[in-house]
Amino acid sequence: MEKEELSILKKYWENSAFKVLVVLIFLGIISTPLGVYLEEVYPAQNAEEITSLSPGDTILPGTDVVDDSKIRKVPLITHPRYLIEFARDNRILDLMESLLTGSIRTPIVHLTGGSISRYGVATGYEGPGMLVFNAEKLTVNPPDNFIWGFKNPYVYGYKTKDGLEISENNQTLRVVGGEDISNDTIPNQYISGEKVKEWYDKAQTGDKIVLDYALTNFSDGRNTVPPSRIEDYFGESVLEYIKDYPEGAPVMAYMHDYTPQKVSGSVSYLGSYPEYDDYSRAHNAREFAEKWNGTVVPPQNLASGRKSGGFVGVRDPEAPGGFASHGTCPPARALRGAVTSAGVPLPVGLNWSFNCVAFGVDPSTGVKVNNTREYPLLIIMWTRGTAGNTQIYAEVYELVPN
Numbered sequence: 001m002e003k004e005e006l007s008i009l010k011k012y013w014e015n016s017a018f019k020v021l022v023v024l025i026f027l028g029i030i031s032t033p034l035g036v037y038l039e040e041v042y043p044a045q046n047a048e049e050i051t052s053l054s055p056g057d058t059i060l061p062g063t064d065v066v067d068d069s070k071i072r073k074v075p076l077i078t079h080p081r082y083l084i085e086f087a088r089d090n091r092i093l094d095l096m097e098s099l100l101t102g103s104i105r106t107p108i109v110h111l112t113g114g115s116i117s118r119y120g121v122a123t124g125y126e127g128p129g130m131l132v133f134n135a136e137k138l139t140v141n142p143p144d145n146f147i148w149g150f151k152n153p154y155v156y157g158y159k160t161k162d163g164l165e166i167s168e169n170n171q172t173l174r175v176v177g178g179e180d181i182s183n184d185t186i187p188n189q190y191i192s193g194e195k196v197k198e199w200y201d202k203a204q205t206g207d208k209i210v211l212d213y214a215l216t217n218f219s220d221g222r223n224t225v226p227p228s229r230i231e232d233y234f235g236e237s238v239l240e241y242i243k244d245y246p247e248g249a250p251v252m253a254y255m256h257d258y259t260p261q262k263v264s265g266s267v268s269y270l271g272s273y274p275e276y277d278d279y280s281r282a283h284n285a286r287e288f289a290e291k292w293n294g295t296v297v298p299p300q301n302l303a304s305g306r307k308s309g310g311f312v313g314v315r316d317p318e319a320p321g322g323f324a325s326h327g328t329c330p331p332a333r334a335l336r337g338a339v340t341s342a343g344v345p346l347p348v349g350l351n352w353s354f355n356c357v358a359f360g361v362d363p364s365t366g367v368k369v370n371n372t373r374e375y376p377l378l379i380i381m382w383t384r385g386t387a388g389n390t391q392i393y394a395e396v397y398e399l400v401p402n
Contacts, residue, residue, distance in 0.1 A: 047111040047138040051131065056223040058233045059122045059129045059140050066108055066120025066138070073103040082107055089118065113137035128233045128254055130222045144220055145401040146376055147254040148298040151242050154214035154227060155187055157196060159203045164196070166211065169226070187212040189227065190243065213242060215253055219298065225253075244306040245295075246365045252296045252376060260378060260397040266337030268330045272388030280312045281327030282390045284363075287311055288331035289381040289392055291364040296378050296399075297371040302348065305364035319359050328363040329355045331381065331392040335367070338394035342377065345370050375399050 048055075052067035059065060076083075076098050085107040086095045098104035108120045113134050117123045125142035132139050155173075158165040163177040166186060176185045178200055182193035189212055199209050212227040215234075231239045234253045242251055270285050272278055291305035313323035336350050349367035350356045357363055371377045378397040385391050 047136060048133060050108075050111055051138055053131055054223065055131055055133055056221065057131045058222055058225055058229070059131050060127075060233065061122050061125060061129070063122045064120055065116060065122055065131060065140065066112070068120070071105050071108070071111075073101075073105050076102050076104045079104060079106070082110075085109060111138055113139035115140040115142060127256060130220060141220075143254050143256070145255070145257055146252065146298070146399070147218060147220055147222075148250050148252045148301075148376075149215035149218040149225065151213050151245060151247055151249050151251055152216045153210040153212075153247065154216075154224075155210070155212035157186065157200075157209045157211050159200055159205055159207050161205060164200055168212075169214075169224075187227070210247070213247070215242070215251060218253070246304060246307050250298050250301045250303050252298060255296075255376070255399065257402045258375075258399045259402055261400050263343075263377075263396050263398050264338050264341035265393070265395040266334045266341065267394075268334040268337070268392045270327065270330045270385075270388055270390035270392065273326070276314050276316065276326040278387040280314050282387045284311050284314075284325050284327030285331050285390050285392055286383050288328045288363050289383050289394075292331075292335060292379055292394075293381040294379070295369075296376050297369050298376050299371050299374055302368040302370050304366070304368045308362050308365050311363065324359060325357075325363055329357050330390075331383075331394070332357045332363065332367065334392045334394035335369075335379070335381065338379070338396045339369050339377075342373070342396040342398075344372050344377070373398060375401070 049072075050066050050070045052070075053059070053063075053065055074082075082104045083095060083098065086098070086104070094105065107118075108116075109118045112120065115122060115124045115129060116138060122129060122140045125140070127143040128147070129140040129142050132141050134141075155166065155168045158167060160175065163175045164181055164186070165175050166173045178197075181197040181200055184193070186193055186196055191209070191211065196209060196211070203209070214227055215225045215230060218225075225233055230242065238251065238253055242249075245251065270278075270282060273281065287310045288305075291310070295303055295305055297303040311325040311328065314326040315322060316324045316326065332350055333354075333356055336347060336356060340346060346352065347367050347369050349358075349361045351358065357367070361367065369377070369379065376399040378399060380395045380397065381393065383390050383392050
């Protein structure tokens with residue numbers, strides 16, 4: 001061995017931490033055969049015991065998914081190989097403690113799998129992952145190209161003798177006195193404190209009202225995401241989408257690495273029918289297009305347009321009640337033509353006639369597109385022109401993974 005190399009080794013050997021490290025690694029190596037045998041007799045800790053969260057929870061990169069306090073110590077003699085793991089991480093104090101006490105903590109790396117670092121932190125992916133157990137190891141699955149859930153009630157207000165009881169996921173959060181109901185005291189993403197106060201004053205004890213919504217029944221099986229975490233996990237645009245669509249609607253919570261491919265298109269014309277007020281009809285045609293524009297229909301699901309409201313009633317003696325939302329049939333024909341040309345069934349709520357929206361059918365929420373294709377469908381609608389000269393366009397895009 002060269003003189004210079006001997007000098008370098010001598011320098012390292014004079015470092016006490018280096019000496020300890022070498023000794024510990026040596027002890028770990030020579031005792032490994034015994035440890036392999038004893039590990040079969042005294043198994044290591046189960047990965048399910050150490051998680052700080054629940055299987056199925058949504059996990060963003062950087063989240064600590066391991067509860068260090070739950071990692072138990074095991075006899076050093078039964079798991080001598082753990083010394084090598086600690087040595088690799090330069091955890092000298094832990095190594096010395098193990099030798100002095102005869103017990104050692106199970107290294108996190110022995111209990112975790114993909115997308116979790118040696119220190120128990122979610123890493124190596126983008127977007128909302130999901131905590132799972134895979135091959136008996138705690139793992140974070142990166143998100144699929146598409147994740148969707150459903151908008152369902154999660155926070156209720158109950159009228160009680162003491163006031164408005166606010167309950168989330170069947171657990172009472174607080175009780176607000178009837179006179180104290182306002183935007184400052186109740187969730188008001190979907191309904192104002194003023195509206196809730198009006199309801200409260202007319203309601204009977206035991207009546208309930210929906211105050212907020214969660215995303216539930218996800219396509220990949222992840223746990224329900226409560227209202228307070230939707231924006232954190234999926235972004236503001238998803239939260240705004242949820243607000244626009246009716247209860248029970250499917251919501252694309254996450255989309256990435258895909259290409260929109262146009263599969264069909266259709267156009268219709270409003271035409272002039274002065275007896276039904278062309279300006280009101282043009283307004284309803286634009287409203288229909290706006291309510292459907294940007295709607296995403298997940299595969300093997302039904303989806304409607306945005307929530308009701310905004311349509312103008314036009315006098316019609318043949319309609320129930322004497323009024324109808326005239327002007328919605330032309331855009332409905334454009335929608336019908338586009339989606340059926342894409343190879344999916346006739347939308348629920350429409351028929352094949354010229355006046356394809358029957359009396360009593362809500363043009364937005366009462367009409368539903370059934371996506372029988374393999375990937376999500378994006379519906380784009382817009383109008384051009386005014387009054388009787390309005391043209392209505394509808395296009396369908398399939399969102400295909402790259």
